[in-house]
Amino acid sequence: MPGFEFFGALERAEVQDVLDSGVLMRYGFDGMRQGHWKAKELEQALAKRMQTSFAHTVSSGTAALTVAMASAGIGAGDEVILPTFTFVASFEAVLSLGAIPVLVDIDDTLTLAPEAVEKAITKRTRAVMPVHMCGSMADLKALKAICTKHQLILIEDACQAIGGSYDGKPLGSYGDIGCFSFDFVKTITCGEGGGIITNNKDFYTHADHYSDHGHDHVGTDRGAEKHPFLGYNYRISELHAAVGLAQVKRLDDFLAIQKRHYHILEASLKKLEGITLRRVPDGGVQNYSFLNFFLPTETLARKAQKELVGAGVDACFYWFDNNWHYHTKWDHLKELHSLGPVSEEIKKRVLNEETQNFTASDHWMGRTVSCLIKLSWSEEEVAHRATTLHRVLDTILTEA
Numbered sequence: 001m002p003g004f005e006f007f008g009a010l011e012r013a014e015v016q017d018v019l020d021s022g023v024l025m026r027y028g029f030d031g032m033r034q035g036h037w038k039a040k041e042l043e044q045a046l047a048k049r050m051q052t053s054f055a056h057t058v059s060s061g062t063a064a065l066t067v068a069m070a071s072a073g074i075g076a077g078d079e080v081i082l083p084t085f086t087f088v089a090s091f092e093a094v095l096s097l098g099a100i101p102v103l104v105d106i107d108d109t110l111t112l113a114p115e116a117v118e119k120a121i122t123k124r125t126r127a128v129m130p131v132h133m134c135g136s137m138a139d140l141k142a143l144k145a146i147c148t149k150h151q152l153i154l155i156e157d158a159c160q161a162i163g164g165s166y167d168g169k170p171l172g173s174y175g176d177i178g179c180f181s182f183d184f185v186k187t188i189t190c191g192e193g194g195g196i197i198t199n200n201k202d203f204y205t206h207a208d209h210y211s212d213h214g215h216d217h218v219g220t221d222r223g224a225e226k227h228p229f230l231g232y233n234y235r236i237s238e239l240h241a242a243v244g245l246a247q248v249k250r251l252d253d254f255l256a257i258q259k260r261h262y263h264i265l266e267a268s269l270k271k272l273e274g275i276t277l278r279r280v281p282d283g284g285v286q287n288y289s290f291l292n293f294f295l296p297t298e299t300l301a302r303k304a305q306k307e308l309v310g311a312g313v314d315a316c317f318y319w320f321d322n323n324w325h326y327h328t329k330w331d332h333l334k335e336l337h338s339l340g341p342v343s344e345e346i347k348k349r350v351l352n353e354e355t356q357n358f359t360a361s362d363h364w365m366g367r368t369v370s371c372l373i374k375l376s377w378s379e380e381e382v383a384h385r386a387t388t389l390h391r392v393l394d395t396i397l398t399e400a
């Protein structure tokens with residue numbers, strides 16, 4: 001997945017433009033900037049690649065999620081449905097708006113289970129946020145039908161699946177609003193950065209203003225601009241945007257490499273009785289940033305991950321035990337370890353034990369192993385990994 005593996009001349013040239021003009025900020029300073037508008041160009045390139053009318057960039061993926069929800073009018077006391085398998089950023093963004101994160105089970109797609117989503121809907125629910133974890137997507141068709149039926153907003157967290165598609169549409173563009181992260185370990189990186197895509201002009205305008213203290217961006221005098229509503233500062237800097245601009249142009253090259261490496265590794269699994277691949281919904285195309293598969297039991301999955309790493313197949317993950325990606329380790333959320341006071345409505349919903357049973361998620365997650373696909377492997381390295389992957393898993397399954 002990581003674009004940082006390929007940081008080179010293109011990135012340096014874009015950054016150099018910014019350093020030469022000295023305008024490190026994305027707004028204003030029109031005379032000084034010598035025609036360089038890196039954040040704007042990055043947004044144009046992103047909108048074009050993702051086939052959406054609008055794109056807006058911000059300071060991180062977490063900021064993208066926050067700004068996306070704020071732009072759709074989500075605020076205090078609104079419930080947002082999220083999967084049990086995601087990155088902590090998902091619920092952080094919800095909480096930062098005073099809204100209520102509602103965790104919901106995943107299925108064998110490793111993303112939101114549509115039936116579980118429907119069950120979790122209350123009269124306070126405002127949005128459903130599928131998270132396309134580890135390169136593949138949620139059943140967006142089913143989720144969209146639920147959202148349409150209940151008049152909810154569909155927000156796609158495509159931070160880990162940029163470049164994948166569903167039903168012919170780039171991930172992030174299928175719902176009402178989509179979010180990307182360009183942090184240092186994502187498929188394309190800015191160092192720190194995030195992006196929002198949408199076809200909804202109001203959401204876009206809101207995002208544009210909200211992420212810059214409410215500035216309406218009318219005219220060329222920032223000091224004289226108006227503030228039609230409250231905002232915050234989630235701006236991306238020109239330096240970061242410059243790196244992102246170079247990387248977004250390389251996205252399809254990165255995806256082609258990931259896909260080639262993925263298929264070589266995947267082929268080595270297909271001959272193994274007992275290994276099942278994560279389900280990709282019909283009409284979905286992964287971005288191939290991870291190879292995700294199920295072992296027959298939790299014990300075997302734990303063992304497989306350990307032995308794969310031991311045998312040199314590094315960057316294989318057992319998310320079930322991971323502090324940052326799975327609900328079992330989120331005591332700080334479940335018990336609301338907050339530095340400051342938390343609203344009564346958040347307490348009431350989040351501290352409710354009845355809503356904390358996720359055996360359906362545990363069934364899948366406990367058996368999942370995910371191996372990161374790197375860009376920089378040589379052909380020999382990929383072939384060697386495929387052989388080792390097959391050998392280690394074959395031994396474990398035969399002994400079992």
Ligand SMILES: *Cc1c(COP(=O)(O)O)cnc(C)c1O
Nearest residue numbers: 060061062087089159160181183
């Ligand atoms: C990385 C990531 C984010 C947050 O992105 P940052 O840029 O690190 O803030 C959000 N959601 C998912 C699924 C991610 O992987």
